[in-house]
Each structure stands twice: as structure tokens, then as C-alpha cells.
Amino acid sequence: MAKAYDRVSWSNICLVLRKIRFDEVFIDMVWRIMVNNWYSIIVNERRGPQVNHMSFADDISLFTSGRCRTLKILMNNLKEYENTSGQIINGDKSHFMLHSNAFTSTRHRIKRLTGWQDKQLSYGGKAILTKHVLQALPIHLLSAATPPKTILKQIQMLMADFFWGWNSDRKKYNWAYWRKLSFPYDEGGTGMRNLKDICKAFQLKQWWNFRTKKTLWGAFLKAKYCQRSNPISKKWNSGDSLTWKYMLMNRPQIEQQIQWKLQAGNCSFWWDNLLGSGLLAQFTTTNNRFNNSKVAEFWEAGKWSRSRFFCWSRHQPACSPKS
Incomplete structure (x- = not known):
């Protein structure tokens, strides 16, 4: 039965008890127990034998010939029982068992109905x-x-x-x-x-879209986390969102596969892979690498501007690869 206690009809219980010829005093006691909001029952007192919940478990087996007319009568009786008692037969716990000598065609028809x-x-x-x-x-x-x-x-x-x-x-x-x-x-x-591989691929794609496309959510993340630093040099904090943390965790893997093609010069001079050999920021220890200098500042007439490099290097210490 599906939720037998919640769906049972109380009046139907009394009718069944009278049909079995229980005493009216006992039936009245059962009725008062059900309709009262509170009740306390002591069975066999504290030292009595424990009542096992399996004592109330009962399986009913209904035998039938399997003919169409017989099955219809059986289903009608079960439907009438549900309407009278208020209970519902649990289909997940019910099974239709066949005899070992049943026809194969009959077995296949029942299997198609069961799933x-x-x-x-x-x-x-x-x-x-x-x-x-x-x-x-x-x-x-x-x-x-x-x-x-x-x-x-x-x-x-x-x-x-x-x-x-x-x-x-x-x-x-x-x-x-x-x-x-x-x-x-x-x-x-x-x-x-594999769902883990799918999640990993989507995480890498999030960073790729963040770096290569101009989207509303990308502009929001840059305004929230990258106002004073480049996304490549940004370090995550404990208060950052989980999505941003995952993006920073996957950043090194996807950045190794990105190389920027020089056109308008809008990419970062220090933090974007321009030459295919890595970031220029890793070859210097100057604090100037933390600024947001663009390639256009060192680019003139489609080629590198020596004068601008010279003007910048006069005010900077000697560059040396980082250890």
C-alpha cells in the first residue's frame, strides 16, 4: 500500500472491525485513539516483549487464470477497494508473476507493459x-x-x-x-x-570566452575583480565567487594555448603571449610589469618603435630573466 496510515479511511476501519465481530467497546477505543490529537499506549509495559515492526508487514497473493475477463474483474475489485478504504495500491511494490509453463508470447507482452x-x-x-x-x-x-x-x-x-x-x-x-x-x-x-570531462571543458571555455569575447558577464567580472590588475596577474581571494575561482584555477592551462596576433595593439604588452615564447612579465622584475600598458604604446606604423622602447627603458632598471 502507498502511505497506508495517511490514506486509510477511519470509518472503513470500524466497518471492517464490526464485520469481523469485534466488541463495540474495543471498536470505540480504537476510534477514540484515531480521532484524538494525542495518545499514549503502553504495550506489555516496560519489561514486556518488544513488538517487531515486521509483525505488521503482510503480503497478499492473488491467484488468477490470467484470462482477459478474469484480470478485468480483479482490477475492478482492487479499484473498488481503493475507493472504499481510501488506500492506494503501490504499483512499485506489486509484481505480476507467471507460471513457468506460460507461453513465451505472454511473457513478452507483460514485459513490454512493465517497462x-x-x-x-x-x-x-x-x-x-x-x-x-x-x-x-x-x-x-x-x-x-x-x-x-x-x-x-x-x-x-x-x-x-x-x-x-x-x-x-x-x-x-x-x-x-x-x-x-x-x-x-x-x-x-x-x-x-564523462561528466567530469564535460565540466572541465566548460570551465576552460569560460576562461576562453572571458579573454576573447566582449560579453556582459565578462565585463561584470572584469569590473569586479580586475579593476586595478590584469586578469593574468590576478590572484584569487577567499571571498571570490566559486565560478571565478574555477576560472583562475584553469587559467594556466588555457593561457598556454593562446597566442595573440598583433593588429590594433589592444592586447597587454606584459601579460599577453605576443611572441609565442611566454609572457614578457616573466622576464623582468620591474614593477612596471604590473601596469596595463598596451602594445599600441610601443607600436608605430606596423612595427616596433625603437624610440618609444628607448624612452621607456631609460627610466627602468636593467631587465633580467626571473629565477
Whole structure:
């Protein structure tokens, strides 16, 4: 039964007790216990035997011929019982058991009724459904936020349960780890994507969009965290948002793959990879590397301006690679 105590009809209980020929005094006592807002019952006092909750568990088996007319009568009786008592039969805890000599066609029809997702799809079909439907559901959430690892693990467990299937009310044996199933076809996997790898890819993409595109959220982050420093030299604080912390953690990995092409000269002279050999800030110890000098300040007529370099270097100490 589904929520048997919450849904049971109190008047129906009294009718059943009278039908079983219980005494009216006992029925009245049961009624008062149910309708009162408070009650206290001592069974066998303190030293009496303990009452096990399994004493109230009861399974009912209904036998039928399996014919269409008989099954309709059975379902009508169960429906009438629900309407009279107020209870609802729990379909998740109910099972339809067949005889060992039942026809195979009958078995297949009942299996189709009890669950198509586990009975009708092969492992190849489940792999396609998992990749194109189940894994596509959390994509929009993962692109905007990074959930905890426990949440990702629970989602992958649900996908694994769907892929391997269920046997009655038990999970089937998992013949391989989900990590191995996430490998590409060429490496012996099924091509399913690992949610951790998806989160990592979206985190790297966030930093890439932050550095290369002019967006509203990028302007907001620059105004909040990078007013007086370049995003490359910015260090995270304990009070920063979790999204900004993840972006700074992935910053070194993505910055190694970025090289700026000189055009209008709007990129940073010190903190952007201009020559492909790394940042110029790592080759000097001068405090001037912390400013926001642009390449355009040292660029003239499509080439480097020696006069501007000379004018700047006269007021700066000698440059030397950092140790």
C-alpha cells in the first residue's frame, strides 16, 4: 500500500472491525485513539516483549487464470477497494508473476507493459539513448555552473543503472566501470562522455570566452575583480565567487594555448603571449610589469618603435630573466 496510515479511511476501519465481530467497546477505543490529537499506549509495559515492526508487514497473493475477463474483474475489485478504504495500491511494490509453463508470447507482452526502457532496448540502443538524451539533459546546467563531485557521481550512477538494467527489483551486474565506458570507440569504450570531462571543458571555455569575447558577464567580472590588475596577474581571494575561482584555477592551462596576433595593439604588452615564447612579465622584475600598458604604446606604423622602447627603458632598471 502507498502511505497506508495517511490514506486509510477511519470509518472503513470500524466497518471492517464490526464485520469481523469485534466488541463495540474495543471498536470505540480504537476510534477514540484515531480521532484524538494525542495518545499514549503502553504495550506489555516496560519489561514486556518488544513488538517487531515486521509483525505488521503482510503480503497478499492473488491467484488468477490470467484470462482477459478474469484480470478485468480483479482490477475492478482492487479499484473498488481503493475507493472504499481510501488506500492506494503501490504499483512499485506489486509484481505480476507467471507460471513457468506460460507461453513465451505472454511473457513478452507483460514485459513490454512493465517497462520498455529495460526490456526492449539492446545495449547498443541504450548507449545511443544515454549519449543523445540522458547526457544532454544536464548540459545547460554544467555550462553555467559546476556542481559538486557527489552530484556528478549520482548522475553517472543513474545512467549506469539505466544502461545495465534491472532484474526484477535488483540492479544487474555492472560488467565494466563507467570510466571505461566513457572511452572513445577506438580505445574500447562506448563513446559516452564523462561528466567530469564535460565540466572541465566548460570551465576552460569560460576562461576562453572571458579573454576573447566582449560579453556582459565578462565585463561584470572584469569590473569586479580586475579593476586595478590584469586578469593574468590576478590572484584569487577567499571571498571570490566559486565560478571565478574555477576560472583562475584553469587559467594556466588555457593561457598556454593562446597566442595573440598583433593588429590594433589592444592586447597587454606584459601579460599577453605576443611572441609565442611566454609572457614578457616573466622576464623582468620591474614593477612596471604590473601596469596595463598596451602594445599600441610601443607600436608605430606596423612595427616596433625603437624610440618609444628607448624612452621607456631609460627610466627602468636593467631587465633580467626571473629565477
